[in-house]
Amino acid sequence: MTFVQLIDCKTSRFDEMDRLMDTWVEQTRGKRTATHAVVGKDRSDASHFIEIVEFPSYEEAMRNSNLPETDKVFRELVALCDEMPTFTDLDVVRDEQLYAATARRFFETVGMRGELPPLDGLMAEEYRDHNPANEQDTVGMDAMRRDVGMWRSGFDFAFSVDDQIEQGDRVCNRWTWRGTHRGDFMGLPATGKQVTMTGMTIFRCREDGKIVEAWWEYDLLGLMEQLGALDALEQ
Numbered sequence: 001m002t003f004v005q006l007i008d009c010k011t012s013r014f015d016e017m018d019r020l021m022d023t024w025v026e027q028t029r030g031k032r033t034a035t036h037a038v039v040g041k042d043r044s045d046a047s048h049f050i051e052i053v054e055f056p057s058y059e060e061a062m063r064n065s066n067l068p069e070t071d072k073v074f075r076e077l078v079a080l081c082d083e084m085p086t087f088t089d090l091d092v093v094r095d096e097q098l099y100a101a102t103a104r105r106f107f108e109t110v111g112m113r114g115e116l117p118p119l120d121g122l123m124a125e126e127y128r129d130h131n132p133a134n135e136q137d138t139v140g141m142d143a144m145r146r147d148v149g150m151w152r153s154g155f156d157f158a159f160s161v162d163d164q165i166e167q168g169d170r171v172c173n174r175w176t177w178r179g180t181h182r183g184d185f186m187g188l189p190a191t192g193k194q195v196t197m198t199g200m201t202i203f204r205c206r207e208d209g210k211i212v213e214a215w216w217e218y219d220l221l222g223l224m225e226q227l228g229a230l231d232a233l234e235q
Contacts, residue, residue: 002092003058007051009077009085014041014049017080024073031067033060047082058091097166099205103173106203106211107159110148119145124212131216154185155195171203177218181227188227195226 011017021039025032034053042048055061064070078084106122119141129138129147138144151157157179165172177197183190199218203211224230 001057002095003055003061004090004092005053005055005061006088006090007053007085008088009049009051010045010047010082011049011080012047012082013080014047017049017077020073020076020080024069027069027073028064028067031069033064054092058089061089097164097171098209099169099171099203100164100166102205102209102211103164103171103201103203104161107161107173107175110152111158113156116145116148116152122211124206124210127211128213129216130214133216133220150185153183154181154188154190155179156182169205171205173201173203175199175201185227186224186229188224188229191227193227195223197223 018039034055036054038052040050040052042050053061055064102122106119109117109119109122123141123144125141127139127141127144129144131138131147134147138147157177160176160178161173162176163172163174175198177199179195179197181188181191181193181195197219199216201217202215204213206212221230
């Protein structure tokens with residue numbers, strides 16, 4: 001179970017504390033078990049700081065605490081505080097990456113059978129799409145619906161999201177696409193073939209969670225080969 005520790009402190013010497021934490025990061029390289037750390041400053045009290053440190057488990061956090069470098073830094077940190085810092089230990093019972101969830105809903109939505117559902121709950125009106133299959137970027141939700149429509153008219157398909165990494169306002173998605181060629185696609189009449197394609201998409205989201213930009217990379221050449229489109233070129 002993921003474990004989080006909150007370190008609550010007051011200090012008028014934050015710059016020194018910040019440098020101290022940089023030293024700890026360098027000295028514990030390859031040994032520390034912390035996976036993520038965030039420091040926040042109280043907007044109503046410039047001397048009040050809270051550090052949030054994430055670990056894979058409570059046991060890993062204890063291993064981290066027992067490092068000699070951690071003990072040394074802790075004693076130096078206390079000396080920089082105006083008062084004794086407090087610690088709150090938390091077992092994480094819910095961890096939801098909201099932008100990643102939006103990305104998953106997008107892939108699920110565009111693969112739905114029947115009429116394409118509205119995308120305005122997922123995408124911004126000014127959405128910009130960077131796609132190597134297009135000579136120019138696709139700009140706007142209506143243009144994106146036309147692009148998606150081209151794929152939906154050519155295939156019955158679905159995405160499976162194999163990996164996601166969320167950082168800041170971006171979500172990187174590694175996916176597998178599986179489809180059946182049911183209609184015309186890029187000049188190729190329906191073949192009925194079942195095809196597979198892999199790719200990656202990076203979404204940029206804004207504060208309300210809607211997708212505002214995307215970068216696509218996928219094996220279009222491999223898809224066309226599965227459809228037999230390259231056979232004529234080789235003859």
